[in-house]
Amino acid sequence: MTEPKTPDAAAPASPAKKHARDGKSHATIYDIAKVAGVNPSTVSRALSKPGRVSAKTQKLIEDAAAELNYQVNPFARALPTGRTNTFGLIVADITNPTFFDIIRGAQTTATLRDYTLVLAESAESGVTELTAARRMMATVDGLILASPRMDDDDIRALARDKPVVVINREVDGVPCVVPDVNKGISEAVRSLAANGHTKVAFVAGPPQSWMSARRWEGVQAACEWSRLEAVRLESSKPTVDGGRQVARDVRATGATAVLTYNDLLAIGLMQELQAAGLVVPDQISIVGFDDIFGADFTTPPLTTVRSPLGECGSGATTLLLDLLHGTGEPAGTLRVETELVLRGSSGRLLPAG
Amino acid sequence: MTEPKTPDAAAPASPAKKHARDGKSHATIYDIAKVAGVNPSTVSRALSKPGRVSAKTQKLIEDAAAELNYQVNPFARALPTGRTNTFGLIVADITNPTFFDIIRGAQTTATLRDYTLVLAESAESGVTELTAARRMMATVDGLILASPRMDDDDIRALARDKPVVVINREVDGVPCVVPDVNKGISEAVRSLAANGHTKVAFVAGPPQSWMSARRWEGVQAACEWSRLEAVRLESSKPTVDGGRQVARDVRATGATAVLTYNDLLAIGLMQELQAAGLVVPDQISIVGFDDIFGADFTTPPLTTVRSPLGECGSGATTLLLDLLHGTGEPAGTLRVETELVLRGSSGRLLPAG
DNA sequence: CAATTAATGGCAACCGGTTGACAAAGCCCT
């Protein structure tokens, strides 16, 4: 016994431990049982199975619980049941404002239904994402993947283990929440056509982004319908910086209107074009996607195709919770509408001076 | 293009139970023990107490664990030990970009040290905040409160139960991470003085905000030092909208330079002043606080006193983790520097035309 | 080479709820 190990004897004011689990730990169902004069299992039932015990006993137990300031131990509950009342949300990038509203939507809905949200980030990497997902799987009842970067197969593999809902991407066999881009895009393109534009450029997002592909398809279709020429450009990364870098290519196309994969690209692009002396929207119109926080900070404020991100977050959560509780399997794809938010960055093309 | 789905196993899905915990549940230490031919407790030791078992047995067990694809059950571990490897972060408003970087900083540091972050929001209400905190306490090892709205006493009460770290506020007896506003503010005020301003207005934040009070103090002190007149105005809420609403009051003061409690107020204020025909910075200079995402989207881009928010998040996490693991109690206040980020919204005052 | 000591693995008792099986008690009916 080389260590000065203090046995559990009453060491007065032990300086070492502060948040000690000394004397008054937390009350357990056993304490309640003692106070109420019943068996612990009865307490358990009274507290989790409504109607299983008589009203009289119920009250007795509830009073005792209140008196002892009882709180269930989530771990003790999770151990035998496997239920944790927790679910995970994995986003590609915590600092990307696109996800803010998704996070909030999920958070709010989760709290409302007495669930806890655990957040993780994939740093835009499919590998990191899968690692995070795997780790989470152990502690959550279900998982929401927002704009996942991993393979469809990996997602399906996860979904085989526990309920998974995907946002911003469609994966066969897995419930998804996706904004339907068509309405918003056709509004945008019609508006551009009405303002005299004849050639529009689309700046694409990351190659592995499902949503980027959908948006490009939407733009192509809408342009065809409106008899506009559409050209596609690639971006290095879907950020403000990526937008700046793509400015040269945009000018080279000769397009008078640009749609970008997201608002960050649009903002960077606009900054760079304005720095080069172009007037927005007189000489070139710019339209983004998502309507993120800050999209209206620019001068002119950004026209954008809004996705109801908050709705996606709460919708996905609802879907997940239904999946967990519902008997049937309604697992389908939830589509939400997009709409054009017309601001100052798009408009009539002025004749070149 | 969309890939035709490749059904790996053409097994028709069992309609009843999907995420069944049928046959092959997850491997436990008992399974490992059986494979490795040792006692479960030895497995437990090999996996969590480095050096407690012989290298030979260690390898045997590790191989078995790898083979069985073992993953610890966090709940089973948490039950006897109380340790969860999880901590909570409560922010006032998830959609307020001020917190984005804090969240990310905390998230990153947590993941690095093998901890999981649980996120909650108080919706700017002290009551909601306390409720969320109480609920979290049961499942986390420690708590980080970012810009808390509850009483000092409530915070101390929580801190008595488990380690708590506070960001953006100083609470006696609780470890805190606070940006030291003085450097940034004095840089800002000196810059304003050098540009010919003689009277500056400060638009305050929420009354219960500790940080707002510090910033006003800092502004007063710096103005006194630079022989400038300082007046204080109140805002209805610390948002873009609040900034717009306070524009009238700002003009009424006759101040030629304004510092606002945060960037959101500054942006709203600038929008409204510009809409009224004022030229920024020729007729009025505007300086915000925090350097949030989007602060440079405006025209002109916003001058602001930057707080290293990411650093606050990671610093608080480090502090918390040290508190949890460290033997001693270094619990003090961690101060981080602020600095002026000079952009276009502040500058030389042009003589009135 | 025997004896003392350190390293190692096993046993069993927890941690705090949940739940299937069952018995006691209460109810209705003829």
Added chain:
DNA sequence: AGGGCTTTGTCAACCGGTTGCCATTAATTG
């Protein structure tokens, strides 16, 4: 009053790790 059925509470066996204590065994030392 007795038989069948429903409610209500109890017992005990888990869930999957952790850890104090003890018995072996190996290593060190006089």
